[in-house]
Amino acid sequence: PVSSQRKRLISDADLAGISITNPTRRLFGKSGPTKLDIAVYYALVGDFMLPHILGRPVSLVRCPTGRPQDCFFQRHPFTGMPSSVETFQSTNSEGETKSYLSVEGAKGYLALAQFGVVEFHTWGTTRKQLEKPDRIVFDLDPGERVGWREVVEAAVHIRAELEALGLVPFVKTSGGKGIHVVVPIKPKLDWKKLHRATSDIATRLAASAPDSFTTTMGKENRIGRIFIDFHRNARGHTSAAPYSLRARTNLPASTPVSWADLETIDAPEDLNYSSLPGLLATSGDPWSDMGEFARDLPLLSRAG
Ligand code: ATP
Ligand code: MN
Ligand code: MN
Numbered sequence: 572p573v574s575s576q577r578k579r580l581i582s583d584a585d586l587a588g589i590s591i592t593n594p595t596r597r598l599f600g601k602s603g604p605t606k607l608d609i610a611v612y613y614a615l616v617g618d619f620m621l622p623h624i625l626g627r628p629v630s631l632v633r634c635p636t637g638r639p640q641d642c643f644f645q646r647h648p649f650t651g652m653p654s655s656v657e658t659f660q661s662t663n664s665e666g667e668t669k670s671y672l673s674v675e676g677a678k679g680y681l682a683l684a685q686f687g688v689v690e691f692h693t694w695g696t697t698r699k700q701l702e703k704p705d706r707i708v709f710d711l712d713p714g715e716r717v718g719w720r721e722v723v724e725a726a727v728h729i730r731a732e733l734e735a736l737g738l739v740p741f742v743k744t745s746g747g748k749g750i751h752v753v754v755p756i757k758p759k760l761d762w763k764k765l766h767r768a769t770s771d772i773a774t775r776l777a778a779s780a781p782d783s784f785t786t787t788m789g790k791e792n793r794i795g796r797i798f799i800d801f802h803r804n805a806r807g808h809t810s811a812a813p814y815s816l817r818a819r820t821n822l823p824a825s826t827p828v829s830w831a832d833l834e835t836i837d838a839p840e841d842l843n844y845s846s847l848p849g850l851l852a853t854s855g856d857p858w859s860d861m862g863e864f865a866r867d868l869p870l871l872s873r874a875g
Contacts, residue, residue, distance in 0.1 A: 581617040581677045588678070589614065591685045598637040598689070599820055604844055606637075606687055612816065613684035615848035616824075619856050620814035621680060626697045628661075628671045630809050631683065632690035632818050642689065642818045646809075648672060653682030659698060663807060673698050689818045692809035696758070703758035704765050705865065708810045709773060710800035711750045714785075714793025719748070723833055725783055725797050726750045730830060732776055739864035741857070744839040746817035746825040751810060755865040762806035764870070771871035773801040813858060816844055829857040 594607035604612075613620070634642040648658050648670050655678040662668040674680050683691075695706035709729060713722050726742055729752050733740045741753045760768060770786075776799055777784035785792045786799050803810045811817065811825040822844040828836065832854070836842070842850070 579618055580621045581614065581681065585677045585681055586614055589681055589685050596637055598634055598818075598822070599639055603637070603820070604822055608844060609687070609689060609816065609822070610681075610684040612822075612844040612848060614681060616814045616851060617677060617680060619827075619851060619858075620691075620812065621674075621677065623813045623858070623861075624674055624680070624691055624693055626673065626675060626699065628659075628673055628694040628696070628698065628701070628809075629812070630672070630692040631688045632692070633687060634689050634818050635687060639818060644692075646671065651686070653679065653686055655679040655682045661701060689816055689822070691812040691815040693812045694807070694809055695804060700758050702761055704760070704762060704804070705756060705758040705862070707754050707756055707765065707769050707801075707868065708803045709752040709754075709769070709776070710745070710803045710810060711752065712793070712798040712800050713748050714790070714796050714798060716795045717797055719837075719839065721783070722748070722750050722797060723836070725780075726752055726833065727830070728780060728783075729776055729799075732779060733772075736772070736869050738866050738868070741827065741861060741864075742830060742833050743813055743825055743827040743858075744823075744836065744842060746811060746815065746823040746839070747819075748839075750833075751825070753813075753861075754868075755861050756868045757865045760868060762804075765868065766801075766805045767872070768868050768870050769801040769804040772869070773799040775871060814847075827856070827858040832857070 591607055591610055596606050597603045630646040632642055633645055657673045657675050658670045660668055661671055696704040711722055730740050738754050743751050745751050773786045777786045784799055785796045813827045815825045816822040823840045824842050824847045826842040
C-alpha cells in the first residue's frame with residue numbers, strides 16, 4: 572500500500588526553532604556530512620519517520636566527536652539531553668527499574684537531530700502498552716559470501732511464508748548489509764510468548780530453505796547462509812527505526828521500500844542521507860497505515 576499523501580507532523584514553527592551547535596562539524600572524515608546535514612535529513616524525512624517512533628521506547632546512537640570509533644549506544648537519559656525528550660521508568664524481568672527514553676512529538680525528535688543524534692532505534696512496542704508488543708522484526712543477517720541479491724531473494728521467500736501464516740510483512744533495508752522484515756501484529760502476547768512465537772516462526776522459515784538460512788548465533792554457522800535474527804523481539808531489544816541513518820561512511824538509511832521496489836535496489840548504501848529525501852518526495856510512503864495490517868501472531872508450538 573503506497574500512499575503519496577502525507578500528514579505534516581513537523582510544522583514550520585518547529586523547523587524555525589532548530590539551532591545547531593557546531594553545524595559545520597563533519598562526521599566520518601573530511602568529505603563526510605556535517606551535523607547540519609544530518610539535522611536537515613531528519614527534518615526532511617520527519618513526516619515519514621515520526622509515525623514509527625512516536626510513543627515508542629527509543630535508544631540512540633550518538634557520535635559526539637564525529638569519529639566512528641567514538642559513537643555509542645544510549646538507552647537511558649543523559650547529561651544535556653533536550654528537555655523535550657521524555658523519560659519513563661520500567662522494570663525488567665530481573666526486577667531492575669531503569670529510566671528509558673521516548674519521543675512524543677516533533678519537538679523532541681528535532682531536538683535530538685539538532686543535538687547530533689545519528690541513529691534512532693526502537694522497541695517493537697508502545698509506551699502505553701509496553702508489555703504487549705505490536706511489531707515484530709526478522710532481522711536478516713547475511714554471513715560471509717552471501718551477496719545482496721541473495722538477501723533480497725531470501726526476504727521475498729520469507730514474505731511468502733509469512734503471508735501463508737496470515738501476516739502482512741513489510742520490508743526495509745537495514746542500512747548495513749541486511750534486510751529487516753517487519754510485521755505489525757495485534758498487541759496481545761507478552762514479551763516471553765512473543766519471543767517464543769518468533770523463534771518458532773524463524774525455525775519454520777529456516778526449515779523451509781535450510782541451505783539458505785540458520786537460526787543459530789555462531790558466526791561459523793552463517794558462512795554462505797543468512798542468520799534469521801529473531802532476538803530483536805526480546806523485551807528491551809531494539810532495531811533500527813525506519814528512516815534512521817546508520818553511523819558509517821556516507822550515512823546510509825534504514826529504508827522502507829515496497830516489495831516491488833526491493834527487487835530494484837542494487838546497492839542499499841545508495842539510499843543515504845543525501846539521496847533519500849529526494850527519492851521519498853516522489854515515491855511516497857511504502858509503510859503508510861502499517862498499523863491497519865496488524866494480525867494475530869500465530870503460535871506454532873503448543874508450549875508457546
Ligand atoms: P546489519 O544489516 O548490519 O545487520 P542491523 O541494524 O540489523 O544492520 P545488527 O547488528 O543485526 O544490525 O543488529 C544490531 C541491533 O542491536 C541493532 O538493531 C540495535 O538496535 C541493537 N544494538 C546496536 N548496538 C547496540 C548496543 N551497543 N547495545 C545494545 N543493542 C545494540
Ligand atoms: Mn541485522
Ligand atoms: Mn542481527
